[in-house]
Amino acid sequence: MSKREAVSAKPARRSHFFAYLGRLRWIQRWGLMRNAIEENVATHSWDVAVLAHALAVIRNEEFGGNVDANAVVTAALYHDAAEVITGDMPTPVKYHSPVMRAAFGDIEDKAQDELLALLPETLREAFLPYLKESQWPEETRQLVKAADRLSAYLKCQSEIRAGNREFDHAADQILARLKEDGLPEVQYFLEVFAPGYSKTLDHLLARD
Helix, strand or coil: CCHHHHHHHCCCCCCCHHHHHHHHHHCECCCCCCCCCCCEHHHHHHHHHHHHHHHHHHHHHHCCCCCCHHHHHHHHHCCCCCHHHHCCCCHHHHCCCHHHHHHHHHHHHHHHHHHHHHCCHHHHHHHHHHHCHHHCCHHHHHHHHHHHHHHHHHHHHHHHHCCCHHHHHHHHHHHHHHHHHCCHHHHHHHHHCHHHHHCCHHHHHHCC
C-alpha cells in the first residue's frame, strides 16, 4: 500500500496548528505606544522574513558568506509564532531586567513546545528547526535578530514620517544597536535599500 493510500484509509488526527498561526494577524505590536500605523504580528513576521532573506543573500553575494538563505527566511517567518500563545511583550518590559528576560525566555520556550505539540507527530521533526529558536544555527539566529531590529527601525521611521514623535527615541536606540552589532549586510541594506522607504509612490516608479 502506498503512503497516499494509507493516508486515505486512515485520516490523520486533526490539527489546529495553522488555525492558531492564522490568528497572529489579530495580535497588535507596539502595545504601549501610540501608533499612527497599526502593525500586527503576522505582518511583522512577513516583513522580517523578507528582510532576513535579503540579509542572507547580501551576506553571500557581497561579503563572501555561505549561509542557507532558505533556512534563514523560514526561521524568520516563524520567529514570533509563539506569540499566538504568549501575546506580544513590549521590548522595554521584556528587557527590563535579567530576571524578566530569563522568565519570558522560559515562557517563549514552553510556548514553542506547545505549538509543536499541535502538529501531527510525523511533521514535528520537520518543523522543529524553525519553531524552536534554540535549534537555530548561530548564523541564522544572528541574521533573524538583525532583520527583526531592522524591521523595527523601519517601522519607527514610518511613524516619524507620519508625524508621530512617540517613536523618536525608539528609532535612535534601535539604530544605535544595529550599528553596535556591526553586521556589514545591515549597513549595506541601510545604505542601498532603506532610503527608498521614505519615497512616495511616484518617486519609486520614477526610479530616481
